[in-house]
Amino acid sequence: MEISASLVKELRERTGAGIMDCKRALGQSNGDLEKAIELLREKGLASAAKKASRVAADGLVGSFISADRKSGALVEVNCETDFVAKTADFQNFVQDLAEHIVTQAPQALSPEEGGNGPYLLEQPFKDQAKLADYVTQLVASTGEKTTVRRFTRYEVTGAGLVQDYIHMNGKIGVLIELSLGQEGLSEREEVLNLAKDLAMQVAAARPEYVRRDEVPQEVIEREKQIFKAQAINEGKPEAIAEKITLGRLGKMYKEICLEEQPYIKDDQYTVAKLVAETGQKLGTEIKIVRFARFEKGEGIEKREDDFASEVMSQIKS
Numbered sequence: 001m002e003i004s005a006s007l008v009k010e011l012r013e014r015t016g017a018g019i020m021d022c023k024r025a026l027g028q029s030n031g032d033l034e035k036a037i038e039l040l041r042e043k044g045l046a047s048a049a050k051k052a053s054r055v056a057a058d059g060l061v062g063s064f065i066s067a068d069r070k071s072g073a074l075v076e077v078n079c080e081t082d083f084v085a086k087t088a089d090f091q092n093f094v095q096d097l098a099e100h101i102v103t104q105a106p107q108a109l110s111p112e113e114g115g116n117g118p119y120l121l122e123q124p125f126k127d128q129a130k131l132a133d134y135v136t137q138l139v140a141s142t143g144e145k146t147t148v149r150r151f152t153r154y155e156v157t158g159a160g161l162v163q164d165y166i167h168m169n170g171k172i173g174v175l176i177e178l179s180l181g182q183e184g185l186s187e188r189e190e191v192l193n194l195a196k197d198l199a200m201q202v203a204a205a206r207p208e209y210v211r212r213d214e215v216p217q218e219v220i221e222r223e224k225q226i227f228k229a230q231a232i233n234e235g236k237p238e239a240i241a242e243k244i245t246l247g248r249l250g251k252m253y254k255e256i257c258l259e260e261q262p263y264i265k266d267d268q269y270t271v272a273k274l275v276a277e278t279g280q281k282l283g284t285e286i287k288i289v290r291f292a293r294f295e296k297g298e299g300i301e302k303r304e305d306d307f308a309s310e311v312m313s314q315i316k317s
Contacts, residue, residue: 001031009112015040018132019110019122056145057297058085061173063164064098069186072162073101074175075151076294080144085170090146093138094170100125101153109148120151152292160289161186165199174199176291181284194278194286200264201271202291207258210288211272215256223252258288 003026011022011033017040029035059078066072077094084090104123108115110132125131131148138146152175154162160179167173176199178191185191201207209215227248231241254260259272269277271288279286 001027003027003031005112007031007033011036011040012112012132017136018130019112020130021133056080056147057300058082059146059149059296060085060091060094060170061166061294061296062091062094062098062170063166063173063175064095064102065162065164066102069156069161069163071102071153071155072164072175072177073098073151073153074164074173074292074294075101076149076173076296078147078149078297078300079142084142084144084146087142089138090142091170096126097131097148098151100131101151105153105155106151109150121148150294152294154290154292159183159185161191161195163192163195163199165196165203167200167203171296172203173294174202174291176202177289179287179289181279181286185282185284188282190278190282191286194275197263197265197274198258198271198288199291201261202258202293204264205258205261206293207261207291208256210257210290211259212253212257215253220249224249258291 003023007026008019008022011017011026012019014033015022015037017025021040022036025036025039026033028039056078058081059076061074061076063074064072075094075098077090077097079085079090100123101120104118106118106120106123108117108119110119110121111117121132121135122130125134128134128137135146135148154175154177156162156177156179158179159182160177162175162177164176165174176195178195178198180186180191224245227245228241230248231244232238236244254262259270259275261271263269263271263274275286275288
């Protein structure tokens with residue numbers, strides 16, 4: 001029978017086993033998920049299978065920048081507890097994985113996650129035929145569910161550089177790309193300081209876009225409707241409500257657009273002004289191309305069962 005990608009994904013999420021192992025187990029079990037889990041456990045993946053139902057919301061965000069600063073990567077790896085996240089083995093894995101992403105240039109996490117290959121989880125890693133198998137080994141050794149959740153990789157074309165910033169020992173990570181008007185400036189102290197400050201700005205101020213022309217029109221229209229409704233509900237006439245809406249829209253841009261944010265080290269400057277003045281001093285144009293900001297565990301609902309609920313759930317099972 002044909003095994004669907006969604007079934008493979010579900011088995012992988014429940015067991016932590018590699019993609020090909022999941023496909024083989026589902027084939028041998030004729031698509032029976034529970035039997036496939038048993039087959040994987042019989043093949044020595046029991047440790048991963050037992051941990052798969054847990055929530056991995058702890059972990060680390062790691063980064064790596066190439067020596068020429070032309071490429072860089074940001075990756076989030078999750079585990080269950082801060083205790084494992086602080087171990088040398090886990091931290092080394094995250095750092096090695098970030099370097100692997102830079103040098104091996106995967107395009108997506110896995111076929112199930114979408115996108116085109118090469119896929120990170122299917123690439124050879126250290127002593128394993130694929131990264132997914134290495135993760136399974138890590139699960140067995142740490143005793144905790146471990147998940148490579150997401151990554152991004154930047155590569156500069158032309159004059160420019162990539163800069164990273166890791167905050168609070170891996171709680172927040174930032175990757176930012178700058179373009180420069182000419183080659184030979186990426187090692188200048190002024191440029192490096194600017195790149196580091198901008199990465200810190202992203203970490204602290206949580207912008208969503210570089211500039212306002214990147215904000216989707218549907219987001220703008222939605223917020224305009226909300227702002228106008230708020231003003232009308234406050235008893236403002238239609239004409240006044242329109243003006244208030246424009247004012248609140250401008251304030252929104254200052255919050256979500258990096259270039260319009262007040263500079264965290266000197267709020268007399270906007271980020272755009274800081275970038276422009278640095279470029280003028282060097283006699284070139286500097287432009288923020290893009291950025292990524294990962295916060296450990298964001299969007300993952302961490303299960304918090306109390307003791308009584310835990311006992312009851314075990315009785316019911």
